[in-house]
Amino acid sequence: MVDVAQEHRERIWKALLRVGRPDSRFHWDFSSFIADFEGNEAATARILELDVWRASDTVFITPDNSTERLRREALRAGKTVLVTTYGIRRGFMELNPADVPDSEITYAATLDGLDTYGRPRTLRDLQVGTPLHLLVTGGSAVSSNGVRFGKGHGYFDLEWAMLSEIGLTTAQSQVVDIVHDEQYVDEVLVGEPHDVPVDWIVTPHRTIRVDVHRQPGAVDWSLIPGSEHESIPPIVELAAMRSAS
Amino acid sequence: MIMFDRIDRSSAAPAHVQVLDRLRELVLDLPWDQSPVIPGEPALMERFGVSRGTLRRATSELVREGLLVAERGRGTFVSRPHQVRLRMREVVEHIALPDSRWHTDVTRFVPDFKGSGEAVEALARSDEYLRSATIFVTPDNSVRGLIASALGDGRGVLVPTYGLRRGIVRLDGSAIDPTQREFASTLDGLERFGRKVELDELESTRIDLIVTGAVAVSRDGRHFGSADAYFEIEWGILRALGAVDHDTAVVCICHDRQVVELRHDWEDGSVSVDAIVTPTAVVRADGPLHRPAGVNWDAVTTEQLTTLAYLNSLRSLEAAKEYPGG
Numbered sequence: 001m002v003d004v005a006q007e008h009r010e011r012i013w014k015a016l017l018r019v020g021r022p023d024s025r026f027h028w029d030f031s032s033f034i035a036d037f038e039g040n041e042a043a044t045a046r047i048l049e050l051d052v053w054r055a056s057d058t059v060f061i062t063p064d065n066s067t068e069r070l071r072r073e074a075l076r077a078g079k080t081v082l083v084t085t086y087g088i089r090r091g092f093m094e095l096n097p098a099d100v101p102d103s104e105i106t107y108a109a110t111l112d113g114l115d116t117y118g119r120p121r122t123l124r125d126l127q128v129g130t131p132l133h134l135l136v137t138g139g140s141a142v143s144s145n146g147v148r149f150g151k152g153h154g155y156f157d158l159e160w161a162m163l164s165e166i167g168l169t170t171a172q173s174q175v176v177d178i179v180h181d182e183q184y185v186d187e188v189l190v191g192e193p194h195d196v197p198v199d200w201i202v203t204p205h206r207t208i209r210v211d212v213h214r215q216p217g218a219v220d221w222s223l224i225p226g227s228e229h230e231s232i233p234p235i236v237e238l239a240a241m242r243s244a245s
Numbered sequence: 246m247i248m249f250d251r252i253d254r255s256s257a258a259p260a261h262v263q264v265l266d267r268l269r270e271l272v273l274d275l276p277w278d279q280s281p282v283i284p285g286e287p288a289l290m291e292r293f294g295v296s297r298g299t300l301r302r303a304t305s306e307l308v309r310e311g312l313l314v315a316e317r318g319r320g321t322f323v324s325r326p327h328q329v330r331l332r333m334r335e336v337v338e339h340i341a342l343p344d345s346r347w348h349t350d351v352t353r354f355v356p357d358f359k360g361s362g363e364a365v366e367a368l369a370r371s372d373e374y375l376r377s378a379t380i381f382v383t384p385d386n387s388v389r390g391l392i393a394s395a396l397g398d399g400r401g402v403l404v405p406t407y408g409l410r411r412g413i414v415r416l417d418g419s420a421i422d423p424t425q426r427e428f429a430s431t432l433d434g435l436e437r438f439g440r441k442v443e444l445d446e447l448e449s450t451r452i453d454l455i456v457t458g459a460v461a462v463s464r465d466g467r468h469f470g471s472a473d474a475y476f477e478i479e480w481g482i483l484r485a486l487g488a489v490d491h492d493t494a495v496v497c498i499c500h501d502r503q504v505v506e507l508r509h510d511w512e513d514g515s516v517s518v519d520a521i522v523t524p525t526a527v528v529r530a531d532g533p534l535h536r537p538a539g540v541n542w543d544a545v546t547t548e549q550l551t552t553l554a555y556l557n558s559l560r561s562l563e564a565a566k567e568y569p570g571g
Contacts, residue, residue, distance in 0.1 A: 021436075022411065022434050022436075023346075024406075024407060024431075024432035024435060024436050025354075025407050027406075027407075027408075027410045027411060033346075050377070085348070086345060086348070087344050087348075088347045088562075090343060090348060094410075099376065101424075103422070103424035103425070105346065106425075106428065106437075107425070107427065107428035107431075107434070110345075110428075110431070110433035110434070111345035111346065111433060112345045112428075112431035112432060112433040112434065113428065113431070113433065114343070115344075115345050132481065138441075159253045190330070237438060
């Protein structure tokens with residue numbers, strides 16, 4: 001199964017050299033970031049049509065280049081954007097539309113702009129909020145049954161787990177994966193236990209509803225010690241909350 | 246102090262590992278203002294209480310890491326850029342504002358710092374800046390403020406993409422809405438507002454001022470970037486194409502704590518800066534002017550040749566000039 005995923009990954013990286021857009025630091029190193037792609041505008045527009053988008057005042061959106069346009073649309077629509085810093089290294093940030101002048105929305109939606117307009121948010125800050133209806137992530141690949149095989153760092157799965165721990169996700173929360181058609185794999189893949197399958201796959205040409213039954217997650221603490229996730233601030237914070245209770 | 250340098254024979258750590266730790270510390274601590282040559286083997290063998298073989302194992306490891314350089318006839322000496330980067334890391338981490346991708350990993354980028362705005366303002370009042378029409382600014386976070394102001398006062402701005410991977414781009418202030426200048430000055434903004442400059446366009450460009458950030462800079466004008474020789478390669482390309490000449494003004498913006506007193510070797514192909522601008526002072530560099538006449542091809546790695554923009558084409562151009570018709 002791992003080999004099948006690896007095979008797809010290599011084909012998809014080749015496709016990304018055609019349809020993907022380079023990053024300001026990582027250029028074409030698609031193992032380091034989730035790329036923006038040709039047709040992103042059409043895919044983003046499909047998300048704007050979802051009922052769950054209209055129903056959300058706050059949306060969690062991953063810090064991928066392919067979700068930059070959606071962060072912009074969220075701010076334009078007056079929605080608050082909850083986002084992580086790249087690699088979650090500096091935890092969560094919040095983009096509040098009230099902080100961002102109209103002319104700065106495009107900038108604020110980029111990762112460089114997030115450092116200017118985002119406000120750092122600890123899990124303690126976040127846990128007083130109402131549960132999220134919608135979480136949107138990018139990915140390097142997704143299967144027909146909604147299993148993402150991303151950069152291999154498992155950031156989104158961890159974000160989902162941490163937000164679940166503080167009650168911000170529920171069984172009703174919906175997860176959208178925005179990808180290029182080349183990143184969609186029409187096969188049923190079996191994920192890992194901590195993988196978060198997605199409810200919607202949105203590409204420039206299709207909106208695919210996946211029938212998943214997902215409960216809020218939990219951080220699998222057996223995977224944390226010695227991993228790259230061990231030192232990220234919200235994990236440190238959660239560990240302290242756990243040992244205090 | 247010296248007596249603790251002898252290795253601990255009762256320790257579980259092997260002798261060569263202990264020597265490596267001690268030697269690394271000794272090399273990093275070599276004073277800036279003294280010779281970069283490390284003491285001879287007999288002195289070090291006595292100091293650490295080890296055999297020549299054990300010492301050489303440690304020395305060759307540090308040569309492999311790049312911290313030491315061994316040259317026949319000159320002895321073994323510290324690589325100043327390597328030493329400076331390692332020793333300054335703590336200082337730079339302390340003053341650094343994080344980057345959106347690299348966070349506080351200052352081995353990957355030159356960070357912005359509190360007070361850079363004052364330095365930018367001071368630079369914008371200098372003669373070099375006021376006389377300039379086109380400026381070249383390195384993609385360092387600490388000099389972003391200057392890009393934004395240059396866009397505001399009608400200057401042409403050339404900025405290399407990060408690591409020169411996708412060449413140099415031009416920002417046109419007259420085509421960028423005033424509200425977007427700050428955005429345009431970021432690396433993410435370059436993706437949106439920059440237009441790649443091809444090699445032949447660089448050839449017909451005249452740059453009046455180069456501005457760079459730094460990990461550290463010496464009072465006499467030796468600049469140290471975050472990684473090996475990017476600035477030197479950029480200079481070499483511009484110089485070879487005639488976009489800059491021997492006397493083009495080069496100014497470094499940095500934090501006061503990044504200015505060091507350093508005795509160094511100018512024969513390493515580095516490009517000297519004319520002035521250092523910090524939030525509190527403008528320091529005229531008091532050292533000799535060092536302006537290489539082009540790219541030092543011996544210092545360019547095979548990887549750089551294939552991944553950095555312009556280098557391959559430039560080398561073909563130069564080869565064609567050297568062997569016309571050949």
